[in-house]
Amino acid sequence: MNQLHQTARVGLFFLLGLALTWVTFETLSGGKLFRPEGYALVAGFESLKELKEGDEVRMAGVKIGVIEKTRLAGRRAEAVLRIDAGTKIASDATASIIMAGLIGTNYVGLDLGSATAAPLAPGSEIRTKVTPDINAIMTELSALGQKLEGALGTFGTSVNGDGKNPGLFQKLDQMVTTNSVRIDATMANLQAITGKLNRGEGTLGKLINDPTLHDELVAAVGEIQSTATQAKSFVADAQGILAQVKSGKGALGALVYDEAAAQDLKAAVANLRAVSDKLAKGEGTLGKLLHDDTLFTSAQSTLRKADRALDGMGDSGPISAVGIVATSLF
Amino acid sequence: MKAIITVFEGFGSTLQLLVQAASHLGSLPRQRARFIEQCYLIGYTTLPIVAILSFFIGSVLALQAGYSMQNFGAKQFIGSLVGLSMARELGPVMVAILLAGRVGSAITAELASMKVYQEVDALVTMNIPPARILVLPRLAAVLVMVPVLAIIADLVGWFGGAIVAKNVAFISIEPEAYFSVLRRYMKFQDVLNGLIKAETFGFVVVLVCCNIGLNTRGGPREIGAAVTRAVVASLILILVLDYFVTKALM
Numbered sequence: 304m305n306q307l308h309q310t311a312r313v314g315l316f317f318l319l320g321l322a323l324t325w326v327t328f329e330t331l332s333g334g335k336l337f338r339p340e341g342y343a344l345v346a347g348f349e350s351l352k353e354l355k356e357g358d359e360v361r362m363a364g365v366k367i368g369v370i371e372k373t374r375l376a377g378r379r380a381e382a383v384l385r386i387d388a389g390t391k392i393a394s395d396a397t398a399s400i401i402m403a404g405l406i407g408t409n410y411v412g413l414d415l416g417s418a419t420a421a422p423l424a425p426g427s428e429i430r431t432k433v434t435p436d437i438n439a440i441m442t443e444l445s446a447l448g449q450k451l452e453g454a455l456g457t458f459g460t461s462v463n464g465d466g467k468n469p470g471l472f473q474k475l476d477q478m479v480t481t482n483s484v485r486i487d488a489t490m491a492n493l494q495a496i497t498g499k500l501n502r503g504e505g506t507l508g509k510l511i512n513d514p515t516l517h518d519e520l521v522a523a524v525g526e527i528q529s530t531a532t533q534a535k536s537f538v539a540d541a542q543g544i545l546a547q548v549k550s551g552k553g554a555l556g557a558l559v560y561d562e563a564a565a566q567d568l569k570a571a572v573a574n575l576r577a578v579s580d581k582l583a584k585g586e587g588t589l590g591k592l593l594h595d596d597t598l599f600t601s602a603q604s605t606l607r608k609a610d611r612a613l614d615g616m617g618d619s620g621p622i623s624a625v626g627i628v629a630t631s632l633f
Numbered sequence: 634m635k636a637i638i639t640v641f642e643g644f645g646s647t648l649q650l651l652v653q654a655a656s657h658l659g660s661l662p663r664q665r666a667r668f669i670e671q672c673y674l675i676g677y678t679t680l681p682i683v684a685i686l687s688f689f690i691g692s693v694l695a696l697q698a699g700y701s702m703q704n705f706g707a708k709q710f711i712g713s714l715v716g717l718s719m720a721r722e723l724g725p726v727m728v729a730i731l732l733a734g735r736v737g738s739a740i741t742a743e744l745a746s747m748k749v750y751q752e753v754d755a756l757v758t759m760n761i762p763p764a765r766i767l768v769l770p771r772l773a774a775v776l777v778m779v780p781v782l783a784i785i786a787d788l789v790g791w792f793g794g795a796i797v798a799k800n801v802a803f804i805s806i807e808p809e810a811y812f813s814v815l816r817r818y819m820k821f822q823d824v825l826n827g828l829i830k831a832e833t834f835g836f837v838v839v840l841v842c843c844n845i846g847l848n849t850r851g852g853p854r855e856i857g858a859a860v861t862r863a864v865v866a867s868l869i870l871i872l873v874l875d876y877f878v879t880k881a882l883m
Contacts, residue, residue: 306666313672316680320781323788324828332821357820 332357341368342425344384346398351380352409352436354400359410360384361401362392370411384411384429392429393420399434643866647844653764654772660765667770675736675771675839676778683731683782684789690723691715691790695797699804708804712811713818715794720819720827724786726875728779729834733867737842740771741863744846745856753847768843772836779835780828787824791815826882833878838867 351373360368371385386392393416401412413429423429435443464470469477479486499505503512510516547553551560558564581587585594592598661668694715702708744767747753753763791812798806845863849855 306669309673310669312677313669316677317672317777317781320778320784323784324780324824327784327788327824328821331816331819331824357817 341386341388341390343371344386344392344423345426345428346382346384346411346431347376347379347428348382348400348431349379349433351382352400352402354382354409354411360386360413361410362390362396362413363415367413382411391422393417394423395420396423396429398429398431400436401434402437643841643844646848647840650764650768650844650847651840653762654768657762657765657769661769661773664766664770667766668773671770671774672778674739675732675774676781679731679735679778679782680785682735683728683786686727686731687719687724687786687789688793690727691719691793692797694718694723694790695794695804696801699798699801699806703803709806709810710814710818711794711798711804711806712814715798716791716815716819717823719790719794720787720824721830722827722875722879724783724790725827725831725834726871728782728786728831729838729871730868732775732779732782732835733838733842733864733871736775737838737867738860738864740839740842741846741849741860742856744843745849745859748847748849749852749856763847767847768840771839771843775835775839776832779831783828783831784824787827826879829882830875830878833874834871837870837874841866841870 354370354373356370356373358370359366360370367390368384368386370382372383374381374383384398392413396413396416398411398413400409403410460470462471464473500508500511503509510520548556548559551557558568582590582593585591695711698711698714699708702711702714744753747767753767756763756766795808795811798804798811799808842863845859845866849859
């Protein structure tokens with residue numbers, strides 16, 4: 304192999320190495336050798352959790368940038384987000400650290416914000432919100448597990464007893480053992496009752512087994528429905544009447560709502576009372592008729608005389624009837 | 634005690650050789666032909682074995698990781714495991730070991746032969762420093778070629794792992810997912826650390842092998858002994874340095 308070929312191969316090999324190094328560099332670092340494109344936003348968090356440089360920034364699930372830098376700034380941690388050029392972030396959009404996997408895979412998720420909000424200027428700070436990480440969730444689950452364990456322990460103690468006091472099952476067992484004779488009798492009675500029901504004996508049995516009763520029951524229900532309809536109609540009529548009364552129409556309405564009618568009624572009642580008082584005192588003709596027996600006696604005598612006169616008229620003929628009546632009467 | 638003195642003597646002579654070679658750094662442009670030749674021997678001819686071994690190391694790594702990690706549902710992270718392991722540790726160490734076995738032994742054998750057959754003495758007699766024409770081109774060549782070998786080893790190992798991850802039934806991870814996880818959990822800094830480690834190991838291997846070769850005394854039998862000694866010393870130094878360089882780069 305001559306010198307020229309050897310030199311060419313070494314040169315090619317060296318260039319291959321440089322090219323591979325460059326490809327690796329571009330792949331793993333995103334070509335930071337050049338000035339990065341896009342613009343930066345600052346997101347402050349209480350903790351960046353597992354977030355690290357190079358992690359993705361996503362909006363509505365779409366990658367729009369990367370975490371350029373993480374740093375401590377006073378009492379908080381800051382992540383510098385490198386947002387792709389041309390992507391506008393609304394000023395009311397919120398950033399949060401989202402867990403993409405259980406083993407330390409995080410990214411910063413941005414919501415869309417409102418459509419009318421102005422876009423954030425490069426270098427400005429985006430609003431953030433705290434989301435629970437896996438540790439917080441596990442702590443909550445642990446606390447929940449402890450509570451559940453305590454509740455189940457209490458339930459178990461109440462069911463199985465605590466060694467000194469019998470539990471629910473022991474009490475049930477004791478109760479069943481003590482009342483086994485009664486329970487047997489009760490079960491026998493139940494069996495007899497269900498047997499009768501099955502055979503169609505008794506009212507309930509007939510109700511269950513006899514279709515006639517069923518039909519009658521259906522008819523009764525129909526009648527009840529009809530009655531209810533009528534009652535509804537009656538109530539509607541009554542409401543109409545009541546409405547008329549309230550509006551002052553008709554005699555009852557006038558009586559209830561017309562002041563003049565009420566005054567007339569009062570006066571009539573007062574007159575009636577005065578008449579009844581006179582009657583009670585025996586004043587006037589009707590009062591005397593009620594209280595004085597002589598009038599009754601005279602009337603009775605007069606009627607007897609009239610009766611005799613009528614009898615005489617029947618016997619003498621019509622010509623002398625007037626004379627007889629006059630004689631009888633006077 | 635004699636062994637300890639020998640070790641210290643070896644360190645001293647190696648450093649002395651390094652200083653001598655560095656003092657002739659200005660002559661490197663005039664030794665372009667030697668430099669190219671050493672680049673060819675150290676880099677180009679070592680590439681096939683580096684590629685083959687890296688492919689299978691990456692494959693085995695993915696296989697073992699998939700077998701272990703399937704028990705706790707983390708096999709989707711095989712990409713990052715293979716990527717980081719190859720870039721930070723296995724790639725550089727494997728390249729250095731291959732250099733020690735293939736290139737280092739050849740360098741030691743060549744220089745020991747020259748020393749035994751008094752070619753080195755002839756150079757010295759002609760006022761040509763051996764460190765200038767025998768050591769400096771090799772050191773320069775290894776500095777240029779080892780990063781290339783290391784990056785190829787990394788990439789081939791990653792692809793080996795990806796092929797195994799896709800085609801082995803109990804792993805079955807698509808290459809997209811494999812490389813996505815690899816990218817997510819790796820930075821170029823990891824690859825750079827590996828290249829620095831490989832550079833360090835390669836430089837030490839060549840320097841030690843040159844020193845042992847140039848300090849060979851005796852007859853032809855000593856040439857074989859020198860080669861063995863050079864390879865063993867190189868392997869030990871690689872693994873010892875690995876810890877300290879890794880710690881320093883963390």
